Amino acid sequence: MPTQTTRTPDMSVRVSSEVPNEVRKLSNFLCFAIYSANLAFGRAYKPILDKLGLTYTQYVAMVALTEQDDQTVGALGEKLFLESNTLTPILKKLESIGYIRRQRDPADERQVRVSLTPVGRALLDTEPAGSLVDATGLGEDFATVQQSVTRLRDNLLRSTQSHPGKK
Amino acid sequence: MPTQTTRTPDMSVRVSSEVPNEVRKLSNFLCFAIYSANLAFGRAYKPILDKLGLTYTQYVAMVALTEQDDQTVGALGEKLFLESNTLTPILKKLESIGYIRRQRDPADERQVRVSLTPVGRALLDTEPAGSLVDATGLGEDFATVQQSVTRLRDNLLRSTQSHPGKK
DNA sequence: CACGATTAAATCGGACACGATATAAATCAA
DNA sequence: TTGATTTATATCGTGTCCGATTTAATCGTG
Numbered sequence: 001m002p003t004q005t006t007r008t009p010d011m012s013v014r015v016s017s018e019v020p021n022e023v024r025k026l027s028n029f030l031c032f033a034i035y036s037a038n039l040a041f042g043r044a045y046k047p048i049l050d051k052l053g054l055t056y057t058q059y060v061a062m063v064a065l066t067e068q069d070d071q072t073v074g075a076l077g078e079k080l081f082l083e084s085n086t087l088t089p090i091l092k093k094l095e096s097i098g099y100i101r102r103q104r105d106p107a108d109e110r111q112v113r114v115s116l117t118p119v120g121r122a123l124l125d126t127e128p129a130g131s132l133v134d135a136t137g138l139g140e141d142f143a144t145v146q147q148s149v150t151r152l153r154d155n156l157l158r159s160t161q162s163h164p165g166k167k
Numbered sequence: 168m169p170t171q172t173t174r175t176p177d178m179s180v181r182v183s184s185e186v187p188n189e190v191r192k193l194s195n196f197l198c199f200a201i202y203s204a205n206l207a208f209g210r211a212y213k214p215i216l217d218k219l220g221l222t223y224t225q226y227v228a229m230v231a232l233t234e235q236d237d238q239t240v241g242a243l244g245e246k247l248f249l250e251s252n253t254l255t256p257i258l259k260k261l262e263s264i265g266y267i268r269r270q271r272d273p274a275d276e277r278q279v280r281v282s283l284t285p286v287g288r289a290l291l292d293t294e295p296a297g298s299l300v301d302a303t304g305l306g307e308d309f310a311t312v313q314q315s316v317t318r319l320r321d322n323l324l325r326s327t328q329s330h331p332g333k334k
Numbered sequence: 335c336a337c338g339a340t341t342a343a344a345t346c347g348g349a350c351a352c353g354a355t356a357t358a359a360a361t362c363a364a
Numbered sequence: 365t366t367g368a369t370t371t372a373t374a375t376c377g378t379g380t381c382c383g384a385t386t387t388a389a390t391c392g393t394g
Contacts (some may be wrong), residue, residue: 004285011337013247023247024230024233024234024291024294025230026175026227026230026231026234026246026247027317029227029230029311030305030309030312030313030316031208031223032227032251033190033313033317033320034204034205034208034225034314034316035205035208035223036247036248036287036320037201037205037316037319037320037323038201038204038205039248039320040248040251040319040320040321040323040324041198041201041284041323042325042381042382043323043324043327043382044323044324044326044327046382046383049225055349055350056198056348056350057349057350057351058390060193060196060199060202063192063193064192064193064382066191067191067192069391072372072373073372073373073374074371074372074373079193080193080203081203081207082206082208082350082352083351083352083373084320084372084373084374085351085353085354085373085374085375085376086350086351086352087373088232088373089347089350090350091377093349101348108360108371108372109358109359109372110358110359110360110372110373111371111372112361112369112372112373114362114376122227127191133225135322135323135326135327136197136319136322136323137318137319137322137325137326138197138315138318138319138322140346140369141196144195144315145312145315145319146195146197146200148305148308148311148312148315149200149204149312149316150194150200150204151304151305152204152207152303152305152312152380153200153203153206153207154207154210154303155202155286155302155303155304155305156204156207156208156210156211156303157207157210157211157304158304159211159304160207160210160211160300160302164293167360173366204349209351209352210352213352213353222378222379222380223380224379224380224381225379239342239343240342240343240344241341241342241343248346249380249382250343250382250383251342251344252343252344252345252346252381252382252383252384253380254343254347255343255344255345255383256345256379256380257354257379257380258343259376260379275341275342275389275390276342276388276389276390277342277343277388277389277390278341278342278343278389279342279343
């Protein structure tokens with residue numbers, strides 16, 4: 001399942017129905033590396049985000065708004081790789097805290113435009129700068145890994161796009 | 168917050184309280200690359216896992232059991248980077264489906280030992296082998312990325328360990 | 335032995351992520 | 365213009381993930 005191969009997992013081409021056990025180890029799964037690294041990031045950020053009173057998803061939503069303010073829910077979702085079912089409750093929460101505004105677009109009442117309030121913008125401007133002072137430990141490989149993982153993500157989404165599961 | 172720097176994000180050393188906007192872009196965040204790649208993996212796997220009738224977490228739990236059967240909840244959690252609060256409901260679910268067994272260790276009644284049933288083992292043995300036939304698109308970089316992300320995870324967890332947030 | 339401390343799971347509540355569906359507005363076609 | 369279709373959000377139910385707490389068993393020291 002996790003795209004594994006005799007060569008190396010997560011790019012399998014095997015066809016037989018027997019899965020050799022030496023291959024199917026979690027430590028060989030790229031998906032599991034990503035999955036567990038995501039858990040690890042969440043835990044590393046938690047104490048910092050707690051001080052801001054934000055969850056990780058709330059935080060990245062606000063960062064996306066600093067890049068481009070007054071976006072629709074859909075446009076924001078494209079940047080965050082989330083849809084309105086996930087985003088709407090989060091945005092409502094941020095609105096209730098007073099960090100963002102949500103208002104129907106008068107030109108197209110189906111759309112909701114989201115923008116930072118001064119308070120919200122101020123929060124990010126005074127944001128904990130040197131947080132996680134290189135807890136990644138990646139050193140000079142940092143940029144390379146960042147790019148590779150981004151490419152991985154884009155490739156996966158592309159392939160998911162072309163094989164739209166069911167329906 | 169997301170460990171970003173003038174150099175490159177997620178290893179910041181900045182001290183001023185003003186955060187320059189060129190730096191704080193989601194596309195520069197390693198944490199966001201990991202976060203979104205994890206979402207992408209989940210979506211790529213969903214159609215395959217749906218056929219197995221398993222969620223991703225259920226699946227990796229079973230894989231961990233094929234590596235080492237009859238583990239305690241705690242031991243399994245160490246391998247999955249999860250604790251009993253997350254694991255217990257998942258294991259109960261897998262038990263109700265009939266893929267695993269959960270039984271108190273007679274030698275230490277505090278512990279619950281988890282093992283695969285024949286049905287559960289059979290499910291993984293006939294598992295979709297060539298799934299995700301290199302949807303990663305990483306080619307020869309695959310192994311390198313896998314190792315880097317694993318190292319990243321371990322570094323993050325180590326640093327979280329030493330800075331235990333709040334009590 | 336006794337009883338307070340530690341340990342292993344489990345439980346509970348809050349927040350995401352997501353499939354499926356609903357609602358309402360805009361668009362398109364007859 | 366009307367009515368069907370499409371589009372943008374929102375709602376709902378399920379399944380994680382996690383902090384905090386609970387329960388029960390074991391351990392440690394007197």
